Amino acid sequence: MPRVEGTTLPASRLEDEDMPAPDDALLLRMLHSMKLTRALEYRIERKLYRQGKIVGGVYVGRGQEAISVGAAVHIRRGEGEDRDDIVSPSHRDMAVFLMQGVPPERILAQYMGRSTGLTRGRDGNMHMGDLRHRIVAFISHLGDSIPVAAGCALTFAMRGTDQVSFCFFGEGATSRGDWHEGLNFAAVRRLPVVFICNNNQYAYSTHVSRQMRVGRVSDRAVGYGIPGETADGNDLLAVYGRVGRAVGRARRGEGPSLLEFVTFRMTGHSAHDDAGYVPKAEFEAWGRKDPIERLQSALLRRGLVDRPALAEMEARIESELDEAVAWAERQPYPEPEECLEGVYDEGGPGAGGGPQGESEAWR
Amino acid sequence: MALTTYVEAIRQGIWEEMESDQRVFILGEDVGIYGGAFKVTEGMLEKFGETRVIDTPISESAIVGAAIGAALLGMRPIAEMQFIDFISCAFDQITNFAAKNRYRWGAGVPMVIRGPSGGGVHGGPYHSQNPEMYFVHTPGLKVVAPATAYDAKGLIKAAIRDEDPVIYLEHKYLYRRIKEELPKEDYVVPIGVAAVRREGRDLAILTYGAMLYQALEAADVLAREEGVETEVVDLRSLLPLDKDAILNAAKKTGKVLVVHEDTRTGGIAGEIAAIINEEVFEYLDGPVLRVTAPDTPVPYSPPLEEFFLPNKDKILKAARQLAAY
Ligand SMILES: Cc1ncc(C[n+]2csc(CCOP(=O)(O)OP(=O)(O)O)c2C)c(N)n1
Numbered sequence: 001m002p003r004v005e006g007t008t009l010p011a012s013r014l015e016d017e018d019m020p021a022p023d024d025a026l027l028l029r030m031l032h033s034m035k036l037t038r039a040l041e042y043r044i045e046r047k048l049y050r051q052g053k054i055v056g057g058v059y060v061g062r063g064q065e066a067i068s069v070g071a072a073v074h075i076r077r078g079e080g081e082d083r084d085d086i087v088s089p090s091h092r093d094m095a096v097f098l099m100q101g102v103p104p105e106r107i108l109a110q111y112m113g114r115s116t117g118l119t120r121g122r123d124g125n126m127h128m129g130d131l132r133h134r135i136v137a138f139i140s141h142l143g144d145s146i147p148v149a150a151g152c153a154l155t156f157a158m159r160g161t162d163q164v165s166f167c168f169f170g171e172g173a174t175s176r177g178d179w180h181e182g183l184n185f186a187a188v189r190r191l192p193v194v195f196i197c198n199n200n201q202y203a204y205s206t207h208v209s210r211q212m213r214v215g216r217v218s219d220r221a222v223g224y225g226i227p228g229e230t231a232d233g234n235d236l237l238a239v240y241g242r243v244g245r246a247v248g249r250a251r252r253g254e255g256p257s258l259l260e261f262v263t264f265r266m267t268g269h270s271a272h273d274d275a276g277y278v279p280k281a282e283f284e285a286w287g288r289k290d291p292i293e294r295l296q297s298a299l300l301r302r303g304l305v306d307r308p309a310l311a312e313m314e315a316r317i318e319s320e321l322d323e324a325v326a327w328a329e330r331q332p333y334p335e336p337e338e339c340l341e342g343v344y345d346e347g348g349p350g351a352g353g354g355p356q357g358e359s360e361a362w363r
Numbered sequence: 364m365a366l367t368t369y370v371e372a373i374r375q376g377i378w379e380e381m382e383s384d385q386r387v388f389i390l391g392e393d394v395g396i397y398g399g400a401f402k403v404t405e406g407m408l409e410k411f412g413e414t415r416v417i418d419t420p421i422s423e424s425a426i427v428g429a430a431i432g433a434a435l436l437g438m439r440p441i442a443e444m445q446f447i448d449f450i451s452c453a454f455d456q457i458t459n460f461a462a463k464n465r466y467r468w469g470a471g472v473p474m475v476i477r478g479p480s481g482g483g484v485h486g487g488p489y490h491s492q493n494p495e496m497y498f499v500h501t502p503g504l505k506v507v508a509p510a511t512a513y514d515a516k517g518l519i520k521a522a523i524r525d526e527d528p529v530i531y532l533e534h535k536y537l538y539r540r541i542k543e544e545l546p547k548e549d550y551v552v553p554i555g556v557a558a559v560r561r562e563g564r565d566l567a568i569l570t571y572g573a574m575l576y577q578a579l580e581a582a583d584v585l586a587r588e589e590g591v592e593t594e595v596v597d598l599r600s601l602l603p604l605d606k607d608a609i610l611n612a613a614k615k616t617g618k619v620l621v622v623h624e625d626t627r628t629g630g631i632a633g634e635i636a637a638i639i640n641e642e643v644f645e646y647l648d649g650p651v652l653r654v655t656a657p658d659t660p661v662p663y664s665p666p667l668e669e670f671f672l673p674n675k676d677k678i679l680k681a682a683r684q685l686a687a688y
Contacts, residue, residue: 055485056663113485113664121664123487140489141452142421175420176452203421204445205397211420277396336670343659 019244022073022237024304030073030236031299032313034065034292037095039317040104043325044111049271053329054111056124061092063234063266066291067198068095068168070239074247075100075166077134082159086152087166088136088145091126092198092265096168100133104321108328121334122342143176145169146195150182153191153256162251165193171217171260172203183258187224190255194246197258198233200265205277221258233261234291264289367545370538372512373477374403376519377441379549381411384439387523390417390426391443400445401479401538423452427476431461431528434474439523444478447532448492461528462503475522479535480508481573481624482672486535487663493572493625493656498530499602499634505554506602508532510575512543514599517552525554534573541576555600557608563592566686567612569635570622571598574673578622581678591686601631606638613639617648618685622678627655649688654681 022030041060049058061068072095076085089096097107102118110117110128118128119137129137136148149167156163173179174197186193197217201208214220221228227249231238239261246257264286268275275283299305305313367375381387388411389404395418398405408416419426423444430440444450450457457476465471482491498504505527509515515533522529560575561582568578575597582593596612598605613619619639621632636651654673662668 055665056487057490113667115664117664119663121667122660122662123489124485124663125487127487127489140446140487141449172421175422175425177422177424178452203392204400205393205395206418206420210418333666334664336666339659339662339667339670340657 019241030069031295033069033095033099036317037065041094043321045271058271059091060267064092064198064263066236066239067233067261068093070236071196071243072096072099074243082161084134085164086134088149090168091138093168100135102133105324105327108324109331112328114331115334116331142173143179146179146182149193150186150191153193156192164247164250167193168196171199171208172211174217175211183224186256187226192250193256195258197260199260199262202265204269217260218258226256228258230260233263234289236295366542367512368539369512369515369541372516373519376516380523387439388415389441390419392445394443423449424456427453427456430474431472434472435470441475446490447478447480448489450494458501462501471526472528473526475529475531477531480532481534481536482661483536488660491661495601496629505529507600508572510572510597512541514552517550521551521554536573555603557599557605558597560597561595563594565591566618567594567616568620569596574622574624577675580675610643613643614646617646619651620681620685622654626658628658630655649685652681652685654678
């Protein structure tokens with residue numbers, strides 16, 4: 001099996017960026033988000049799924065948390081609909097949901113098919129969205145989100161706001177025609193989109209060398225006349241800096257960027273896949289580059305946290321998740337007849353959007 | 364003799380055709396090293412090599428388009444859709460290129476597009492679809508949907524040998540649940556021919572795919588509990604339809620129930636009812652009834668999916684209503 005060497009990464013030091021470095025509080029918040037994400041996914045994949053409490057597919061982003069967190073922290077929120085950004089996460093971006101304010105218990109209810117899951121049992125796993133949290137739901141069909149993210153950005157451009165559309169995907173999705181069409185459209189119209197690729201080097205069992213001939217996903221940007229950059233996806237600060245810069249470009253009306261973050265999927269493709277096709281050495285090598293460990297040791301070295309503080313953070317996360325799991329397990333399944341509701345607008349609660357059935361305004 | 368599962372029957376069929384015909388090759392996502400998401404192509408890479416078992420990028424349009432090109436030049440490609448749901452990404456290549464070639468300029472496209480369809484496994488809206496009618500509505504294509512291991516093997520062989528593009532829908536619910544003894548010798552199940560799975564004179568159920576088993580169970584109950592003898596016809600091919608089998612069942616029983624897992628509006632049941640209505644109306648003792656999924660996407664949560672899918676009880680209810688005419 002021919003294999004291309006991993007891409008050679010440019011040195012990624014925050015000093016290179018014209019981005020202010022994150023302050024201490026932000027660093028700690030990002031560390032917390034990464035830890036919470038991993039802990040929640042652990043519950044889902046290693047506990048609930050194995051206990052048979054989740055009957056559908058489970059895809060996690062273990063080892064890739066720095067990408068979702070370092071990017072999602074730039075999503076502007078809570079300042080009104082003409083200020084809020086919008087995000088289209090991929091199936092490995094749990095952190096995006098958490099950082100956009102979706103409570104862990106709602107996510108757990110979603111996975112367990114309960115009526116209080118984000119899709120009210122209609123869909124499972126990360127196939128969820130909620131416009132109140134400014135999240136466009138992922139669709140299985142890889143690459144289909146890209147033109148849609150461009151359409152969100154088109155709306156911002158038409159309205160003349162400085163909002164940004166964030167769009168996440170894996171390297172495999174960049175083989176789809178829809179991906180190319182969406183990128184080209186965004187490029188031609190100089191739309192405010194930040195395209196963020198997690199290049200975890202495997203699409204299911206297919207190595208990136210079987211997916212594309214270019215060494216870097218970011219090389220694809222050349223064909224569309226937009227900036228493309230590659231950085232270390234296990235380095236939170238590298239992600240933070242690159243995305244921050246791209247967001248700045250987008251807000252200033254300078255158009256889309258394609259960012260590639262090289263990382264590794266520290267699991268099989270999904271919970272039932274043992275990843276037998278991945279050489280063990282790769283897991284070991286990438287395990288040593290774990291993004292959470294890396295940030296944590298940097299923060300320890302700088303004296304920003306100490307071991308007891310970390311232990312306390314972890315304990316808090318665990319007890320929060322204990323409660324979230326217990327809550328989710330108490331939630332009812334949807335009534336069977338609800339199967340028929342909501343295919344079209346039926347007025348009343350939830351009118352004009354989604355299955356949440358709550359009356360808050362949607363847009 | 365060992366029993367062969369439905370999924371193994373498909374694998375055997377492809378394997379044997381690849382052994383006997385050098386032109387046959389398979390392409391799709393993860394069909395090589397991984398052996399396919401459902402292990403249909405397991406062992407094929409080792410046996411036939413990388414030129415005939417081709418791992419592709421995630422590019423359904425390219426997969427189907429490349430298969431069309433190869434078929435035009437005399438190859439016999441089998442294109443795998445990892446889940447049949449993703450066939451929509453190749454819709455244009457299938458409906459406009461593959462389907463219309465022969466008619467437009469006499470260039471046939473002998474190829475197979477296959478993949479797991481259907482629900483019952485909590486796959487949610489994008490891993491459970493029944494896409495048959497997008498293609499049944501497209502002249503130039505053939506569409507088959509085997510329900511038994513015997514047919515799964517016989518139909519994949521027929522599809523590979525066919526001179527036209529065939530959409531081969533394998534039901535993922537049946538992959539490992541259905542097994543039977545298969546003949547050792549080579550055989551095909553001809554495309555366009557239905558099979559009577561149970562003889563009966565009072566009522567006919569026409570169905571295909573995973574619903575065959577629900578229909579057979581319902582027929583057993585009807586015979587046991589009310590002495591109603593139900594004929595169960597497995598359509599096997601949806602395009603072309605076996606009109607003779609459909610009309611014979613209607614004439615024989617006068618009461619026809621069509622059952623499918625696909626959603627109702629625009630489903631094949633409507634087409635079948637129209638054929639019966641036009642051609643053998645005078646034989647009917649009641650309306651042609653349908654048991655289908657409702658007109659919604661396939662939901663994920665167990666109670667919702669259970670409500671969505673047709674089953675034995677829903678078939679029984681409709682059959683009793685029909686029997687009462
Ligand atoms: C159009 C389409 N084809 C096939 C699939 C099946 N599938 C689901 S995930 C996956 C691999 C995705 O790889 P990548 O885009 O790199 O994302 P990753 O899972 O590595 O994050 C495949 C082939 C799909 N979801 N959509």
